[in-house]
Every structure is written in structure tokens, then in C-alpha cells.
Amino acid sequence: xxxxxxxxxxxxxxxxxxxxxxxxxxxxxxxxxxxxxxxxxxxxxxxxxxxxxxxxxxxxxxxxxxxxxxxxxxxxxxxxxxxxxxxxxxxxxxxxxxxxxxxxxxxxxxxxxxxxxxxxxxxxxxxxxxxxxxxxxxxxxxxxxxxxxxxxxxxxxxxxxxxxxxxxxxxxxxxxxxxxxxxxxxxxxxxxxxxxxxxxxxxxxxxxxxxxxxxxxxxxxxxxxxxxxxxxxxxxxxxxxxxxxxxxxxxxxxxxxxxxxxxxxxxxxxxxxxxxxxxxxxxxxxxxxxxxxxxxxxxxxxxxx
Numbered sequence: 293x294x295x296x297x298x299x300x301x302x303x304x305x306x307x308x309x310x311x312x313x314x315x316x317x318x319x320x321x322x323x324x325x326x327x328x329x330x331x332x333x334x335x336x337x338x339x340x341x342x343x344x345x346x347x348x349x350x351x352x353x354x355x356x357x358x359x360x361x362x363x364x365x366x367x368x369x370x371x372x373x374x375x376x377x378x379x380x381x382x383x384x385x386x387x388x389x390x391x392x393x394x395x396x397x398x399x400x401x402x403x404x405x406x407x408x409x410x411x412x413x414x415x416x417x418x419x420x421x422x423x424x425x426x427x428x429x430x431x432x433x434x435x436x437x438x439x440x441x442x443x444x445x446x447x448x449x450x451x452x453x454x455x456x457x458x459x460x461x462x463x464x465x466x467x468x469x470x471x472x473x474x475x476x477x478x479x480x481x482x483x484x485x486x487x488x489x490x491x492x493x494x495x496x497x498x499x500x501x502x503x504x505x506x507x508x509x510x511x512x513x514x515x516x517x518x519x520x521x522x523x524x525x526x527x528x529x530x531x532x533x534x535x536x537x538x539x540x541x542x543x544x545x546x547x548x549x550x551x552x553x554x555x556x557x558x559x560x561x562x563x564x565x566x567x568x569x570x571x572x573x574x575x576x577x578x579x580x581x582x583x584x585x586x587x588x589x590x591x592x593x594x595x596x597x
Contacts, residue, residue, distance in 0.1 A: 295429070295434055297383055300412065303339050304340070309470040310336060316375075317597050333347075340572060345378065348380050349385075350383070350387065352384055355391055357388070359396075362398035362409075362411075385414045386413060386415045388415070388417075391417050396413045397410050407419070417444075423438060430471075432471060445458075455487055455488075459487045463480070466480065492569065554584075557584070
């Protein structure tokens with residue numbers, strides 16, 4: 293709220309805390325509206341004069357324009373007020389790529405009867421020419437918005453290598469912030485989910501995280517390493533896919549075990565990966581890898597013969 297809607301945030305008494313109203317929100321969304329649910333979070337807060345208000349916060353992540361968006365914002369607004377009789381402040385964050393689409397008002401005028409509902413909107417694209425501000429800000433949500441802008445950029449481009457370089461740069465920026473371990477973990481998960489990489493580059497990304505943790509000598513990054521390794525192990529166990537098994541092997545590799553490095557190298561070779569990439573990910577000598585490749589290739593030919 294402080295970064296996205298500072299005018300509203302200044303009116304709130306944060307010392308009294310806040311309460312997530314999940315049960316109340318479910319009671320509203322169960323009623324059913326055509327289309328998917330619009331309300332993401334309903335939160336009870338207090339103004340500085342002591343009065344209670346509820347915040348209805350929605351994040352719209354659809355890439356296309358939505359004709360009935362203002363109507364749906366209004367429907368949930370009046371349903372919450374009708375059921376609970378408390379003031380509701382509605383805010384929306386738009387993550388689409390259309391600069392000129394900015395729905396802020398729902399209006400009906402018919403036979404001298406008028407209804408006008410205006411809600412608060414933040415458009416992520418508004419920060420497109422202020423990325424330096426996002427990079428310098430120490431508010432975690434500045435990094436969230438920056439990640440969204442980068443994701444919009446990547447959606448227009450091709451090439452997994454470009455995604456890898458961009459994701460590593462964003463992760464490096466994240467690690468440079470002096471935030472609590474819990475915040476770091478959550479933002480890392482968000483970036484990891486937002487910018488998806490193919491399986492071979494996931495391994496390279498996770499290895500780069502390990503190098504970055506040693507370079508920056510920051511203890512909390514260890515927990516993020518564990519998240520990456522857990523992801524690989526779970527994918528290998530639950531899906532049984534080769535790329536999942538490769539990522540799962542990363543834990544042993546990061547501990548510096550030579551056997552695990554060679555096991556990873558062999559598995560990557562079986563996947564048809566480039567030998568230079570194998571050397572970079574496993575940190576094995578390229579000439580030794582080529583020598584082993586010749587041995588494995590010769591062994592296969594003998595077996596097949």
C-alpha cells in the first residue's frame with residue numbers, strides 16, 4: 293500500500309495492525325459471478341481516526357483488455373457492503389501490456405437514475421520509464437513491479453538465453469537488497485515463478501545462484517539454494533523426468549562432490565546438451581569432459597555391436 297497507493301496508506305493507522313478476511317471473502321465469491329473471481333484479498337484495517345475500513349485488493353494479470361472489468365469491480369464492492377455494512381476501499385493493480393487501457397469508473401445513467409463507482413488503479417506500465425526508481429527503492433514491491441515489467445519485455449522476445457541473463461540480473465539485484473530472509477525467500481519464489489526457464493537453463497541458473505551466494509557471502513541465500521534444490525528433487529521424484537533428475541543432482545554438485553559432478557555431466561550428455569555448457573554448469577575441465585565423451589561413445593558402440 294505504501295508503494296502502490298501512498299495516499300491511502302497515509303490515512304491508515306498501521307500500529308493497529310491488519311486482518312486478512314479470507315472467510316468473509318469466500319462468503320462473497322461463493323455467490324457466483326459470470327467469469328472468474330475478481331477479488332484477490334480482503335483486509336480489515338483502521339484509519340487514523342479509529343474507524344474500521346476494509347480494503348478490497350485485486351491484481352489483474354490478464355494480458356488482454358477485459359470489457360466487464362469495471363462492472364465486476366462494482367459487483368464485489370456492493371456485495372461486500374451489502375453483506376457486512378462496512379466501508380470498502382477498492383484498489384486494482386493492472387499488469388497487462390496495454391498502455392491506454394485504464395478502467396477506473398463503472399457508470400450507469402438511465403431515465404434520470406445515475407450510478408457512478410470510481411475505484412483506485414495502479415498500472416504497472418506507468419513505471420516503464422522509471423525503472424531506475426524501482427531499482428533504487430528499498431520497498432520490496434518496487435522489485436515486484438520491476439519483475440513484472442521485465443516479464444512483459446521477455447514476452448515480446450524470443451530466446452531462452454536472453455531469459456537466463458535477464459533472470460540472473462534481476463536475481464542479483466534482489467540479493468543486493470538488505471531485506472529480511474523471509475522477504476528474500478518470497479521474492480525469489482516470485483521471480484522464479486514469473487520468469488520460467490527450460491530445464492537445462494534451470495540447472496545453470498541454480499548453479500549461478502550458488503556462485504552468487506559465495507561471491508556476496510550472504511548467509512540467507514543458503515535457504516534460497518535449498519529452495520532451488522528442493523524444486524529439482526521434487527520434480528525428479530514426482531514427475532520422473534530426466535530434467536528433474538538432473539536438477540535434483542545439483543545438491544551433491546554444490547557440495548563439491550566429484551562423483552555428483554560426473555553423474556550430472558553424464559546425465560546432461562544423455563540429454564544431448566552442449567559440452568561447453570556441461571563444463572560451465574558442473575565446473576569440470578572441458579578437456580576431461582571431451583575425453584570422457586569419447587570413452588562413453590566408444591563404450592556405446594561396442595555394446596551396440
